[in-house]
Amino acid sequence: MEKFERTIYNADHEAFRSSFRAWLDNKVVPHHEEWETAGITPREIWLEAGKLGFLGYHVPEEYGGGGVDDYHFGAIMQEEVSDAGVIGSANGMTLHNDIVLPYYLGLANEDQKKRWLPGMVKGELIGALAITEPNTGSDVAGVKTSGVKKGGAWVINGSKTFITNGINSDLVITTVRTDPDAGHKGFSLFILERGMKGFERGRNLNKLGMHAQDTAELSFTDVEVPQENMLGEEGMGFVYLMRNLAQERLGMAVGGVKVAEAALRWTLEYTNNRKAFGQSISQFQNSKFTLAEMATEIQIAQVYVDRCIELHCEGKLSAEQSAAAKFWVTELQNRVVDKCLQLHGGYGYMWEYPIARAWADSRIQTIYGGTTEIMKEIVGRSLTK
Ligand SMILES: Cc1cc2nc3c(=O)[nH]c(=O)nc-3n(C[C@H](O)[C@H](O)[C@H](O)COP(=O)(O)OP(=O)(O)OC[C@H]3O[C@@H](n4cnc5c(N)ncnc54)[C@H](O)[C@@H]3O)c2cc1C
Missing domain, CATH: 2.40.110.10 (Butyryl-CoA Dehydrogenase, subunit A, domain 2)
Structure with a gap:
């Protein structure tokens, strides 16, 4: 099935995607296993990300940042981290960029900006x-x-x-x-x-x-x-938190679609090659139906998420729309990685297969940033009297 063409990114965005992905593939993917075992990423990788302009794309140039107030760049980073299967190693950086820094950009006074933003852009000061x-x-x-x-x-x-x-x-x-x-x-x-x-x-x-x-x-x-x-x-703390949550939740949906897409890709490859009862696993009717359902739902999710990204970039995404995106897409993500693991059989349970890690990494998505139940409360409240 052909995928719909995505139209939300321009040439600058795609150039940024290529350079960020190349960096991930060269500098993060090869160390992911080592950092997963260590339970932490080294500070040096933050410094390197800072040097290459991957931290603070939206921070004004006078504080050393990229000076481009455009969430498309944040979404691209989230997508590539998710597609590359290195969420554990890079989640902290997307949080630093798109969850933490917006508080500084929106609320810090001049002195605070001068004090902290340059270090945050360089990766010398890590945010939480x-x-x-x-x-x-x-x-x-x-x-x-x-x-x-x-x-x-x-x-x-x-x-x-x-x-x-x-x-x-x-x-x-x-x-x-x-x-x-x-x-x-x-x-x-x-x-x-x-x-x-x-x-x-x-x-x-x-x-x-x-x-x-x-x-x-x-x-x-x-x-x-x-x-x-x-x-x-x-x-004003509570008001500030609520104001920033829409972007935080959208980011989880953006990553969720890409994890699901990557899981489907690995599963197609696996089931097309693995044989049972004289044929590829992918040729069983159950496999085809499951793969078809997942491909369709992922496409639907992508269209919805793309619209949310556009609305967010125009400053029009509502709290309810981002809550809906968060719960629906992250629930889909968990359904997809679970079904994909099942289609891998016993190998899906082995850590050396990326689907095992994706299954474990995905489980938190319906919990942090507000649980599915809280997201439904937010959406439900807006529908009822
Ligand atoms: C890996 C990880 C990273 C995290 N990172 C951060 C971070 O950087 N900063 C930070 O501040 N927090 C962070 N969190 C915390 C996360 O946001 C919370 O775990 C999450 O909001 C849920 O809160 P809780 O764990 O206290 O669950 P609880 O609130 O105790 O919920 C338990 C269950 O009850 C349900 N429930 C609660 N209230 C309602 C309700 N009104 N209606 C229906 N059901 C309800 C929930 O949906 C859930 O199923 C992180 C958590 C994890 C696991």
């Missing part, structure tokens, strides 16, 4: 976003990490968990309750910096998939954070 706590994830309003004003600083106490780039990060955007009586209006965002007294890293968590991604616990004991490290206005 810490919302989730041991006792609260979906229910963001349940955040307990507290900030109490003391002179010109805030004293922060609490803990976070499941934080992507948790070990490597130098700058952590941290959600803090600064007014216990103000409900949703009682949150503020602070930048916690590596080395601040009382800011400790906990375990690098042992996950089902994405092993090269450091996902860690963080703890804060009487950390004195100067007022200059508050991002945006006091009490």
Whole structure:
């Protein structure tokens, strides 16, 4: 079946895709296994990504960035990382670019931009976003990490968990309750910096998939954070989080389609070559039907996601549209990788086959960035009275 031609990317985008993919193939893919075993990517690869312009494509040139405020570039990076099967190694960079940096670009004052953006573009300062706590994830309003004003600083106490780039990060955007009586209006965002007294890293968590991604616990004991490290206005943290979630969720859908597409590609290759009962596995009616269903659904997902990317680039993608994209596509991704693994038989369960890793890496997609259930709540709320 022919694929629909994709029309959302121009020649500049495609040139960027080629150079980013070549870098992934040469510098990341060959080390992926080693980093997966180590449970972390080395900081050197961040520095190299920075040098080549893969970090901060949207950061203004005066701070050393690419100066191109165009999410197409972020989407391309997400697509290539997903297609190359190296999500564990490169997920931290797409998070740094498209989840963390938008907070700085939208909220940081001039001093903060000068202080942090050049290092973030060079890969010298690695970013993270810490919302989730041991006792609260979906229910963001349940955040307990507290900030109490003391002179010109805030004293922060609490803990976070499941934080992507948790070990490597130098700058952590941290959600803090600064007014216990103000409900949703009682949150503020602070930048916690590596080395601040009382800011400790906990375990690098042992996950089902994405092993090269450091996902860690963080703890804060009487950390004195100067007022200059508050991002945006006091009490506006919740609003800022909600504003940035649309792009975060779209990115997961963008990657989800590409993982599904790659899984289908590997499976077609495998089932066309593997023989049973005197014929290729792909020739059984069940295989053909399963492959046909997957190819069709992936195509439908791609068209929807492309439209979402276009709308997002025009500043028109709604929270509900991105939530719908996130839950539908990531659920599809999980269905596809599971069916593809089944079509590989026992080899699909072997780590040396990319489908095994894709299956493990994909499982988180319907959970982080807001679970499928929370996404359906968001969409459902907009439909009902
Ligand atoms: C690998 C990984 C990386 C992550 N990276 C980050 C990060 O960088 N920064 C960060 O802040 N967080 C991060 N997270 C945390 C992630 O966003 C949360 O795990 C997620 O939001 C779910 O929260 P929870 O784990 O507390 O689950 P819970 O909220 O406890 O949910 C448990 C179950 O209950 C369901 N549920 C909850 N509320 C409702 C409801 N109202 N209606 C119906 N069902 C409901 C959920 O859908 C889920 O099925 C990461 C998690 C992982 C595993």
